[in-house]
Amino acid sequence: MxxxxxxxxxxxxxxxxxxxxxxxxxxxxxxxxxxxxxxxxxxxxxxxxxxxxxxxxxxxxxxxxxxxxxxxxxxxxxxxxxxxHPLEVKKGLYDLLEDLKKKNIKMAVASSTRYERVLSNLKSIKVDHYFDAIIGGDQIQHGKPAPDIFLKAVELLGVSKEDALVLEDSKNGILAAHAGNIPVICIPDLIHHSKDILDLTVGCYDSLDQLIDVIVKKDDKA
Known part of the structure; x- marks a missing residue:
């Protein structure tokens, strides 16, 4: 967990x-x-x-x-x-978003795509309301594999790096999260990565809904 x-x-x-x-x-x-x-x-x-x-x-x-x-x-x-052609949503996305919302876990999108298109896409698939922060690649100085976009997300969410988790499919995204010392899970898409890339993650899963039983809200009083 x-x-x-x-x-x-x-x-x-x-x-x-x-x-x-x-x-x-x-x-x-x-x-x-x-x-x-x-x-x-x-x-x-x-x-x-x-x-x-x-x-x-x-x-x-x-x-x-x-x-x-x-x-x-x-x-x-x-x-x-x-x-x-309408946008196709990846398996398990809606279920995971709803689960994280119920668990009161903050959420952000940190995409290399420019902000205007990110927001348009999120609205198109009707998920923009789930997110506390949305960051596009045109809003940061150095793109992935530099960690800037994930560090900005952590800052906007007001959480520590060790209490956050990045979900990524790409090598550059995994490298960016690792460079920022933020735990990252890989959900492979087009390409299955080499062992040296996967070793930088805390896990690799086939679909987003598999994370429902993996992620729990941290008890800040513990």
Missing amino acids: LELNAVIFDMDGLMIDTEPVGKMLVKTSHERFGYEITEDMFYHLIGTNEKTSKAYYHSVFGEDYPYQKIKDYRDQLRKEYFNS
Whole structure:
């Protein structure tokens, strides 16, 4: 059992099943401009914010890489896709959120996606009211795998790091939580991580609802 006062959720790939679509959009938008995205490159990018991903693209493709053009095209494709495809919620999300609410455990979302889209997505799947804090990747200086976004979440929730838990699917998210000395649980999505990454977590589960019997509210009087 984990005794906690707060749980911090990633969004893409953890709460919402957006990673397969994201992968398709990244590959398609780059192919349109003559660039190839390998599996290893996509793995490196999962969980990063725009600032971090932009720097990575330029490090791989050079200074002439047309980041903004490809991003604008990808955003157009994303809008067209989700206009006709509703967001798919990951298994167990609603049950876990309701359970944590009943246990009076604070909750936050800390996503590398920019804040405006995070809030829109949470409202779309009708879960925004569960969260005491929502942070987007455009609201912090250093994106995952730096710990900034999780440290900000802990600060906004008003809890100590040892009394919080991060839920992540990506390598960069796990590294970020570990760098911030915040316990992290992995719920794998597209990629099953190597042992050295999983060793940084306090556990790995197949779905969010499996955590209902794992997480309990910490008794501050104990």
